[in-house]
C-alpha cells in the first residue's frame with residue numbers, strides 16, 4: 001500500500017513538472033497522428049486482417065499513452081475510486097438522509113474551509129433498502145412531545161430555505177416537490193382529550209394547527225364520513241409531504257460539494273481502546289474509545305481501516321447492529337454495558353391505489369383513529385395508504401416482501417369507512433420499508449453513548465426521521481463541534497433515558 | 511409528473527456568463543458577490559418592521575412596508591390608493607391615518623417574500639391581495655396566506671415563476687375566496703387538470719387562468735386516458751370482519 005502510494009506521488013510530481021506541456025501535446029496528438037493509421041488501412045484486402053489487427057493494437061497503445069500523458073486521471077494500478085482514506089476526523093456510518101444531513105452540518109459548521117475531514121460510509125449506494133427513500137415523505141408538527149414539534153418546526157424552516165442551504169452554484173436548484181396539503185388527525189370520543197392536549201402543546205411550541213368539530217369537518221371536507229369522529233386537528237402551515245429522494249440527493253450533493261468524502265462499503269467492526277473506571281456506587285465500567293473503523297469494500301474481502309476521532313451512528317434500522325460491534329448490549333445484564341440500543345427494523349407496507357372519484361387537491365395527509373393513514377399521490381387520482389400492524393402481528397423482517405392481504409383485511413375497510421368513495425378502488429402497486437423502530441419509546445436517540453465516548457447516535461426515529469433529519473443533523477454537529485446543543489435542546493433525547501429505562505413517550509406515532 | 515419542466519435554453523448572455531465562470535475564478539467570485547448582495551437586499555427589504563410597529567402601530571407599519579417595496583394599498587373606508595412611483599418615492603400622508611387597517615394591497619412585481627408577509631399578518635380586514643409577477647413568491651408564501659382566511663376574497667398570484675401545484679394545495683384554507691387569478695404560472699405543467707382541481711377545492715371561487723396552452727400536453731392526455739379507463743379493474747371493498 002505504502003509503496004503504491006509513494007509511486008502515485010511520484011507520478012503526481014512528474015505531472016506537475018510536465019504541466020506546461022499539458023495542452024499542446026494533447027492537441028498535436030489528436031490532429032497529427034490520427035490520420036496515420038487511416039493510411040495504413042488502405043492496403044489490399046488480403047492484408048486487411050493483418051493491418052486491422054495492427055491498427056487495433058496501435059489504437060490501444062495510443063490510448064494507453066494518452067491515458068498516461070500528464071493531466072489524465074489514469075494511473076498504472078487500478079484502484080477502487082471509493083476506497084476510504086486511511087485517516088479522517090469523523091466517520092458517519094450510514095448514508096441515509098440522517099447521515100448526509102449530519103455530514104452537511106459538520107462541514108457547514110467547520111471553522112476554516114477544509115478544516116474537518118468527514119467520510120460517509122454507505123454499504124448500498126442504490127439505497128434499495130434504506131428507509132429514507134422508502135418513506136411516505138410526510139412532515140408535520142402534530143406531535144405530542146415538544147422536542148419533536150420543535151424539530152419539525154426547525155426542519156420546516158430549513159426546507160423553506162432549502163436552496164440557501166443546499167443550493168450548489170451552477171447546478172439545478174433543489175426542488176423537493178413539497179405538497180402543502182397539511183396533516184389531519186382524527187380522534188374518536190376516547191381519544192379526543194389526548195388530541196386536545198396535544199393541540200395545546202403544539203400551539204405553545206408555535207405550530208399553526210387548528211381544531212375542527214365534526215360539523216366543521218363535514219363542511220370543509222364533504223367527501224369524508226365524520227360519523228364516528230369526535231374531534232380533528234388540522235395543520236395550517238408547514239405540513240405536507242415531499243419527495244424523499246430529492247431531499248436525500250440535495251443533502252448528498254451539497255455535502256460532496258463541500259468536500260465530504262463518500263465511500264461505498266460496509267462498516268463491519270471497530271478497533272478501540274478500553275479503560276476501566278469505577279462509578280461512585282462502586283460499579284466497574286469499561287470505557288471504550290474508537291480508534292478506527294473497519295470498512296469492507298463491496299463484493300470483495302478487502303478491508304480498510306479508517307482511523308478517526310469521532311463516529312456517528314446513522315445506520316437507521318440497522319444501527320443496533322453497528323452498536324453491537326462495540327459491545328453495546330453485550331455486557332452482563334443489569335449493567336450499563338448490557339443495555340442494547342433499542343432500535344430494530346420493523347417492516348411497514350405502503351400501498352398505492354387509484355380511485356378517480358376520490359378526494360381532490362385539498363386532501364390532507366389523513367391519520368384516522370384506527371391507525372390507517374392515506375394521502376394523495378400526484379394529481380391523477382392516485383393515493384398511498386398504510387398502517388402499522390398491531391404489536392403481536394409484526395411481519396417478518398428478513399426481506400421487504402409485501403403482504404397484500406394486509407391491505408384487504410386491515411386497511412381497505414377502514415379507508416372505505418372514512419371515505420365512501422374509496423369503496424371502489426384499484427391497488428396499483430405496493431412497497432415495504434423498514435422503520436428504524438425504537439422499542440422503548442418510538443423517539444429518536446440523539447447523543448453520545450456513555451460507555452463509548454466518541455460514538456454519537458442519530459437513530460431510532462420510528463417513522464419520523466425523514467422530516468427531522470435537517471434539524472437532527474444540525475444538533476449532532478453541534479454536539480460534536482460545540483460540545484453541546486446550542487440551538488435546540490435535545491438533551492432529553494439522549495441515551496440517558498435508555499440507560500435509565502425511562503421512556504419519553506410520543507403519542508402520535510403512525 | 512408535474513416536476514418543473516426545463517425551460518428553453520438560457521439566453522445568450524447567461525450562457526456566456528456560465529462559460530466565463532467555469533473558466534475564471536474571478537468571475538465566480540464576482541457572481542457570488544452579486545447574488546449575495548441581491549440576497550442581502552431581499553433580506554433588508556423584507557425585514558420585520560418591528561420598530562415602526564412599536565412607534566406607529568401595525569397598520570402604519572404594514573402601509574410603510576408596502577410603500578417601501580414599491581407596492582400600493584387602500585385603507586378600509588377610503589377610496590384613494592397610496593402608491594410608490596417607479597423611483598420608490600411616495601406620499602407620506604398615509605401617516606395621518608393611524609390605526610386604519612388595509613383593505614386592498616397590491617404588491618405586484620415587487621420582491622415580497624415569505625418573511626415580508628409577516629408585516630401584513632395583522633391585517634385581518636385584507637380583502638384583496640395581488641402578488642402578480644413576484645419573483646420571490648413561492649409555495650411557502652401561499653401556505654402562509656391562511657392568516658387571512660377569514661377576510662381574503664380576491665387573490666392574484668399570476669405570473670409567479672416559483673409557484674407549483676404543491677403550493678396551490680395550500681389555498682385550501684382560503685374558503686372565503688371569490689376570485690383567484692392563476693394565469694401564466696410557468697411551473698404548472700398540467701394546467702387543465704390543476705384548474706379543475708382548484709375549482710373543485712374552492713367551489714365558491716371564480717378561477718381565472720389565462721396564458722396557458724390548453725391543447726393537451728402528452729402527459730395530460732395520458733392522465734385523461736387513465737381517467738377514461740379508470741373504472742376498469744376497479745374492485746369493491748371486502749366486507750369488514
Ligand SMILES: Cc1cc2nc3c(=O)[nH]c(=O)nc-3n(C[C@H](O)[C@H](O)[C@H](O)COP(=O)(O)OP(=O)(O)OC[C@H]3O[C@@H](n4cnc5c(N)ncnc54)[C@H](O)[C@@H]3O)c2cc1C
Pocket residue numbers: 093094095096097098099121122123124127129130131132133134135136137138139265266267268314315316317318319322348349350432433434435436458459461462463464465466467468
Ligand atoms: C414505510 C415508511 C414510511 C415512512 N414515512 C415517513 C414519513 O412520512 N415521514 C418521516 O419523517 N419519516 C418517515 N419514515 C421514516 C424515515 O424514513 C426514517 O426515519 C428515516 O429515513 C431514517 O433515516 P436514516 O438515514 O437514519 O436511515 P436509512 O435511510 O435507512 O439510512 C441508513 C443507511 O445506513 C446504511 N447502513 C446500515 N448499516 C450499515 C453499515 N454497517 N455500514 C454501512 N452502511 C450501513 C444503510 O444501507 C442505509 O442506507 C418512514 C419509513 C418507512 C419505512
